[in-house]
Amino acid sequence: MARKNLLSGLGGSELPAGNLNRPVVALTEMMTPTASANFGGARGAIGAVTRSIEQLKANAIQDIPTEAIDPSFISDRIGFDEANYDDLVESMRTHGQQVPILVRPHPEKEGRFQVAYGHRRLRAAVELQRPVRAIVKKLSDDELVIAQGQENNARTDLSFIERARFAASLEQRGFERTTIMAALFVDKSGLSRLISAATKIPPDIIDAIGPAPKTGRDRWVALAANLESETSLAAVRTMISDEKMSAASSDDRFNILFSAAVLKKTKTAKPRAEPAAWVAPDGKTVARIQDDKKLCTVAIDKKVAPEFGAFLIESLPDLYAAFLGRESK
Structure with a gap:
C-alpha cells in the first residue's frame, strides 16, 4: 500500500531518534504548487536551488524555549528507559542537539x-536548561500521528505491546484505520492483531509489565x-505487588x-470426566460416550463390533429425522 511519508523533507533524508556527533544538512526538495508558480516552474540546477531555498524558508530549524512546547496528545511509550536517556543527555551536553525535533x-x-516526535530530546533540553532545536510544520491531527508513528518505525525500537497500545489508543480517539495503518506501516490484519492484543489485556497489567522489548506478539496473545x-x-x-516484580x-x-x-488456570481447570461405557x-462394551457442554462423542470399539460404526453412520439421517419428529410433537 502506497503511503505518503511525512518524514521526508523535515530536516534531511533520515532523522534518527537520538543525537548525532555531526551536523544535519537540511536541504531537500519539497515544492508546493504555490511555490512552483511563484518561481515560474524553474527547472534544472537553478530550479533545484530555488526549491531548496524555499524549503529551508518553509521548514527552517528554530531554537524554541522548552516551556513553550507541549507533548503530543497521544503517547507511544510505556515507561521510560533511563539508561538510554542518560546517554542522550550526555551526548547533547557534549556535542549539542544535532537532530531537531518536529513540532506543530x-x-x-x-x-x-x-511535539510530533522528539519527546526525549525535548526532555533532555529541559534538563540541560537550553532551548530545543525544532522544525515547525503545520500538521493536522492525522498528519501528526502518522509522522509520530513513522519516525518510531524508522527507529524500530518500539516493542510489540507499545505499538499495540499506540494503535488501540488512536482508534479509541476516533482515528480512521487507514491513518493508523499508515502510522505503523501495517496492513489490515496486522493492525487488527495489534488492537486485539492491547484491548484484551487490562491496562493496569500492561503498565505493570512495561514495554517488554524482547517479548513478541505470540506471547502477548497467549497471555491475553x-x-x-x-x-x-x-x-x-495479586502477583503485581510481589517484591520479585520491582x-x-x-x-x-x-x-x-x-x-x-498459566499456573492458576491449570490448577482451576476442571478435570475432564471419564467417558461412560x-x-x-x-x-x-460396544461404545464409550463423552458428553460435555460442547460435544457429545460416541466412540465405537471396532474390536467388539467392527461393522456397527458404519451402520450407525448410515442410520444417522433416519435417526435425526426421528428425533425431529419427536421434537415436533
Whole structure:
C-alpha cells in the first residue's frame, strides 16, 4: 500500500531518534504548487536551488524555549528507559542537539507548540536548561500521528505491546484505520492483531509489565487468552505487588505474570470426566460416550463390533429425522 511519508523533507533524508556527533544538512526538495508558480516552474540546477531555498524558508530549524512546547496528545511509550536517556543527555551536553525535533503550532493554544516526535530530546533540553532545536510544520491531527508513528518505525525500537497500545489508543480517539495503518506501516490484519492484543489485556497489567522489548506478539496473545479466566486474572493482579516484580526487568516481569496466569488456570481447570461405557444386551462394551457442554462423542470399539460404526453412520439421517419428529410433537 502506497503511503505518503511525512518524514521526508523535515530536516534531511533520515532523522534518527537520538543525537548525532555531526551536523544535519537540511536541504531537500519539497515544492508546493504555490511555490512552483511563484518561481515560474524553474527547472534544472537553478530550479533545484530555488526549491531548496524555499524549503529551508518553509521548514527552517528554530531554537524554541522548552516551556513553550507541549507533548503530543497521544503517547507511544510505556515507561521510560533511563539508561538510554542518560546517554542522550550526555551526548547533547557534549556535542549539542544535532537532530531537531518536529513540532506543530498548537491547535488550541496561541503562541505554543506541540511535539510530533522528539519527546526525549525535548526532555533532555529541559534538563540541560537550553532551548530545543525544532522544525515547525503545520500538521493536522492525522498528519501528526502518522509522522509520530513513522519516525518510531524508522527507529524500530518500539516493542510489540507499545505499538499495540499506540494503535488501540488512536482508534479509541476516533482515528480512521487507514491513518493508523499508515502510522505503523501495517496492513489490515496486522493492525487488527495489534488492537486485539492491547484491548484484551487490562491496562493496569500492561503498565505493570512495561514495554517488554524482547517479548513478541505470540506471547502477548497467549497471555491475553490465559487472562480470560477470572481466577488467572486475579492471580496476576495479586502477583503485581510481589517484591520479585520491582527488581525484575520488563521482560522478566512479563514472564513472572505469564507463569502466574498459566499456573492458576491449570490448577482451576476442571478435570475432564471419564467417558461412560455403553454395554449392549449381550454384555459387550460396544461404545464409550463423552458428553460435555460442547460435544457429545460416541466412540465405537471396532474390536467388539467392527461393522456397527458404519451402520450407525448410515442410520444417522433416519435417526435425526426421528428425533425431529419427536421434537415436533
